[in-house]
Amino acid sequence: MRIDILCLFPEVFDSPLNQSIIKRASERGLVDIVTHNIRDYAHDKHRTVDDYPYGGGPGMVLKPEPIFEAVEAIKEQFGTGETPVILLSPQGRRFSQSVAEELATHPHMILICGHYEGIDERVCEHLATDEISIGDYVLSGGELAALVVVDAVVRLMPGALGSECSADSDSHSNGLLEYPQYTRPHRYRDWSVPSILVSGNHGEIAQWRRHQAIARTAKRRPDLLDRVSLCDEERKWMLENS
Secondary structure: OOEEEEEEHHHHHOOHHOOHHHHHHOEEEEEEEEEEHHHHHHHOOOOOEEEEEOOOOOOEEEEEEHHHHHHHHHHHHHHOOOOOOEEEEEEEEOOOHHHHHHHHHOOOOEEEEOOOOOOHHHHHHHOOOOEEEOOOOOEEOOHHHHHHHHHHHHOOOOOOOOOOHHHOOOOOOOOOOOOOEEEEOOOOEEEEOOHHHHHHOOOHHHHHHHHHHHHHHHHHHHHHHHHOOOHHHHHHHHHHOO
């Protein structure tokens, strides 16, 4: 997979893209992540990428020309195809695990990081194929949002994680929050690991984990349960233990 990121501050990506899972995925040839400075596509001597908004108002707005030219240059190099061109925007659809899984199916995607007061609407209407928001809050720019999207997508690629099953048990991967996890020592201060986890009965451990995931979701994020398919036994257990 190739991911092209258009931004004003490419140095923001230097450390995160060279750490942990993303670094290993890059070294294994699973993903090629390229950052592009939007200023490189401006033609005046000051490399101007923003201007005052028509109609007045505070702040500056990113100009359309360098963004269009950057995307067109990338597509010409990589090939057009059905490449998603995603604008990171607080007005976009909410990012989620299912959206990450959707994006992970594409061989190529382009992320556009907004900045300043906003971005010329013609980018939204005629260039971006999608707008994504990582939450209902305001960031200084789209760089951090792009990193969230990249991390969530890359870890879904086969071979990116140490275990192929790791992503399957993560919170939100099956609609539920993840079950509690424990490791050594068996007893720390006055707290012991639940006895079921050292019983060696893998069937009962799997059932315990499923029940714990349901209980944790019901307590912390009950809104998620409306989208989860529970069997009759699980619903009965949840009612008896709520």
